[in-house]
Amino acid sequence: xxxxxxxxxxxxxxxxxxxxxxxxxxxxxxxxxxxxxxxxxxxxxxxxxxxxxxxxxxxxxxxxxxxxxxxxxxxxxxxxxxxxxxxxxxxxxxxx
Numbered sequence: 001x002x003x004x005x006x007x008x009x010x011x012x013x014x015x016x017x018x019x020x021x022x023x024x025x026x027x028x029x030x031x032x033x034x035x036x037x038x039x040x041x042x043x044x045x046x047x048x049x050x051x052x053x054x055x056x057x058x059x060x061x062x063x064x065x066x067x068x069x070x071x072x073x074x075x076x077x078x079x080x081x082x083x084x085x086x087x088x089x090x091x092x093x094x095x096x
Contacts, residue, residue, distance in 0.1 A: 009084060014040060016080055020073040029064035053081045 017037045024030045036056050043049050059074060066074065 010040070010043070013077075013080055013084070016073075016077050020070075020077050023073055024066075024070055026064050026066070029059070029062070029066065029070075032059060032062070032064070049084075053085055056081060 014037070017033065017040060021030065021033050021037060024033060036052065039048075039052050039055075043052055057078060060078075
């Protein structure tokens with residue numbers, strides 16, 4: 001599936017990630033998100049996207065101290081990823 005993540009959606013996700021990175025203060029959490037960000041910009045296949053989403057969802061299991069505004073921004077990022085995943089699932093069920 002060559003067009004699994006169209007550029008508009010990918011750009012929107014990059015923007016949300018950039019906004020989140022601006023407010024994250026904890027250096028370890030920032031490094032985690034910077035790694036996600038660089039991999040997001042390079043994602044080229046559905047398999048890579050799934051891996052990336054799973055890694056991002058793990059952020060809530062690390063012991064990073066987040067402020068309320070940081071958590072809101074991370075939640076927004078996770079919700080965007082979840083929406084993309086659901087869209088991909090729907091596309092796959094329609095294709096089959």
